[in-house]
Amino acid sequence: METIYITIDDQHITARKDATILENALANKIYIPHLCYHPDLKPAGSCRLCLVEMDDGKLVTSCRMPAKEGMVVRTNSPAVDKVRRPLVEMILANHHMECKTCDKKGQCVLQKIRAYMKIDKKRIREHFRFPQETVPPDDSNPFFTRDHNKCVLCGICVRTCQEIQKVSAIDFAGRGNNTKITPFGDKPLAASQCVSCGECVIRCPVGALISPYLRRPAQEVRTICPYCSVGCGLLLGIRDNALVNVRGDSESPVNKGLLCVKGRFGLSFITSPERLTSPLMRKSKIQNPKSKIRYASGIPKSEIFKEVSWDKAYEFIARKLKNYTPGEFALIASTKCTNEDNYIAQKFARVVMGSNNIDTSVRLSHSPSLTAIVKTVGMNLFSPTFDKGERLLSSRHGTGEFWTEIEQAASILIVGANITRSHPILGLRVKKAVENGARLIVISPRETDICRFADAWMKPYPGTDLALLMGMSNIIVENGLFDSSFIEKYCDNFENFKESLEDFPSGRAERITGVPRDRIGEAAMIFAMNKPGVILWSTGITQYAQGTNNVLSIINLSLLTGMKGLYPLWGQNNALGACDTGCLPDFYPGYQAVALPEARKRFESLWGRKLNEKPGLTLPEIIDATQKGTIKVLYIIGSDIMSKLAPEKKVKAAVEKAEFIIHQDIFLNETSQFAHVVLPSASFAEKDGTFTNAESVVQSVNQALEPPGHALPDWEILCKIAKRLKFKGFDFNCPEEIMSEISSVTADIPAQSKRFLFTPLGYKPPAEVPDIDYPLVLTTERDLYSEGFISGKVEGLKALQARDNVYINPKDGLDFGISDGEGVRVISRWGKIDGMAHFTRSIPTGLVSIDLVEEKINQLMNPSLDEKAKIPELKICAARVEPL
């Protein structure tokens, strides 16, 4: 940092050469009044309150004037006061000054300025005309209110929305006294482009933007967001063992203080009165057919369950579990739980029950990513180093630079991901990268927010991504743009792969995908010629019967261009961590294969127990085996298989057949009604541990609140049951001790091959294509306001959820005799769902899309499995739409 010397109010200070006068003054604790300046935004110079006098007598706005060597500045001279005072008086006169009752009292910048300038309120009342009318507030957003009467028109919210959120949901409207900040067309905020991030709210200098969810805390606890796998740092504000505030952690390199709506406003589920507080045991076997509905909306536990002590619950569970063989047991672990919870869960299944039947909901989202990566480049690249003791860990590339690779990329390819909805803060990173000059390529049949930023947006027919990606690879090879030295040095099987590309000349790729060949060529060139690059993908490419091959086509493209950064966008906060810590039927922690005798022996010696040599069953296979009666015990942690898995009838038959179900969670859900025991667990805010984000960075989760009632951390519950069953190796006192064991079992893992593998691929259409009875392609979309079960416990998120929206192109709508806003039924071969038709040109003709608010939508989708990863084809099926 280059420094210079300047003088402000007779103080000689060492100043930053690249900063303005205002920035240097504030850095040296010299106050200059300002309203429109904010350190996160470009200076606007519009409020004019930061005027200073230069030594030549000129007045300048200090927020825009760069500091120069030898400058002499006065911040409060008579000349400055002469201009600044009437400006502040005018603002005060136009402001509804109910300071005593204002939520911003004590933190209001206008109050501070008035006090600093000793402006007398009485004088204002006597000399100025106050606003005659009260403009109604905009309280359409459930999380915050805009009170126009207190707005000082500083524009900070407008610039925040433009510069930081890059949404531009609001702007100045009207003239003179009628000027106000409002969305386009003066719509209510909730009906605008606003994504409810609250970034404007936390920057508003006065009480014009106020949220009841952001009150002043007594203390703050640093932790990690429990929603998506970006892994944003949070500061939970606590007062009287209650959550009163959430702030983005500006010291977190992941989000640098920014948060999306779920991180900032979506945590009230923690204190929901519906939280489980005591262990429950089933009273009778009778199941009320209507209980399902009541479970989803309330807790009829007194009808079905009785509260019991932990002691009684442990005793009962231990007694029951003794009766079952390894093959009769399965454990479904949770991608929401910490690494420590998950490590203990898989150790419990393997050591206590002798079973490898352990899996998670990753099977339903990213198992193809896992399968393809393990086969070709190895999870070594992705798995973190669990650094002993410190629990602050490194990223997969060893840089620990947290998404920096994305922001500094020269090219970014996004496939099958609506990134600004599913991983909002990462979406901002991509937008920032584009601002920095990155070339963005988006592959998405539907127009998503990020398409506005793309150099090349390709709209393939749904389910044809493999042909498009192989078509791009073919063009790169034909034009000699591949990285031959990288391939020679690090890769195998290139020649066979190259041969398979002959099936994907541009013309065929165009015919299969519907994307013009020139567009495919342009995208291929951009991607090959701009390095370094990254590829991000999500369930839009994995949830197919060909999901693993789709991901393999991504990896081929990456290897071809010299190994561009690969980022599967894991869904839930700790999806990757659950896999890393061994919640997989075929891998121990650290991706050591169960089928490898050396790996098994290693874990047998580490855990002091003979282990089952047979890899276990995947989640869909567990359901099959339970339905057949082979699996008799299900231990389900933090999951609702009844809602998530399809077809519903089959899952119901399976859970009804199970002899013993333990359900461990923070809430009751639809699966609970079939449980024999329900165990209350602590939420992320009530325990210590770690989460691993999608960049493979392991981050500390810290306890901020006491768990409700008798709830306990998941690891502790599992350890207590293991100890009841007299097993050794579960004597942990805290998560640090568990992490220390994770470190030791994942240390010194024999390195996987350093050579990467190309995979020759052929194209197969999706398992189901449209026909005369089901002429449309049905797909699902992630809703910004919905993320699994917990978001359904947050009233504000529920209010904003695009519930029941059936998105359809207007042309198709007319062809099928439906009108915009009308009730419709979507029918597939597998089920039906009712919703509201929503006409939009962002959906191409032939496609119909439903927001994935409830996992119930999975019931409509094709259950055909990907052969390798065993994921059902949840992303696409044939359907028709009828008016209701």
Ligand code: SF4
């Ligand atoms: S709402 Fe707040 S941030 Fe926006 S212009 Fe008004 S005072 Fe400034």
Ligand code: SF4
């Ligand atoms: S909440 Fe976010 S998206 Fe909405 S207006 Fe404010 S900054 Fe823009």
Ligand code: SF4
């Ligand atoms: S982007 Fe993901 S991790 Fe970050 S605040 Fe939003 S939901 Fe939480």
